[in-house]
Amino acid sequence: MGRLEEENKRIVREYHRTAFVELDYQGARKFFGAHYIQHNPHLADGAEGIKSFIDLRKEKFPASTHQIKRIFAEGDYVICHILYIPVPGTPGTAVVDIYRLEEGKLVEHWDVVQELPAHPANNNGAV
Numbered sequence: 001m002g003r004l005e006e007e008n009k010r011i012v013r014e015y016h017r018t019a020f021v022e023l024d025y026q027g028a029r030k031f032f033g034a035h036y037i038q039h040n041p042h043l044a045d046g047a048e049g050i051k052s053f054i055d056l057r058k059e060k061f062p063a064s065t066h067q068i069k070r071i072f073a074e075g076d077y078v079i080c081h082i083l084y085i086p087v088p089g090t091p092g093t094a095v096v097d098i099y100r101l102e103e104g105k106l107v108e109h110w111d112v113v114q115e116l117p118a119h120p121a122n123n124n125g126a127v
C-alpha cells in the first residue's frame with residue numbers, strides 16, 4: 001500500500017474519531033472539501049448534513065459507541081467496516097462507509113447499513 005492510501009486512511013480515521021466518537025462537528029468541518037456529495041438519502045449534501053446527524057446523535061444517543069473494525073484504501077477511496085451501537089446493551093448496527101477524497105479532503109460518501117439481530121442465525125459476528 002502506498003503513501004496516498006495510508007494518508008487517506010489516517011484522515012478518515014481521524015474524521016471518524018472527531019465526528020462520530022467525540023461528536024464534534026466544529027472539529028469535523030476541517031475534513032471536508034469545498035463540495036461534499038452525500039449519497040445517504042437521509043442526509044443533505046455538504047457538511048451541514050453531517051452536522052444534523054451529529055446533532056441527532058448528541059440528542060438521542062449520547063451514550064452511543066462507534067468503532068472502526070476494518071479499514072481499506074485504494075487510491076482516493078477509503079472503506080470502513082464499523083460497529084455502531086446507539087444504545088449500550090443492544091446488538092447495534094453494522095455500517096460500511098465509503099469515502100472519496102481529493103487532496104486529503106472528504107468530497108463524497110456512500111454507506112450501507114445493516115441492523116444486527118438480537119438472535120443471529122450463526123455465531124460468526126456481523127463485524
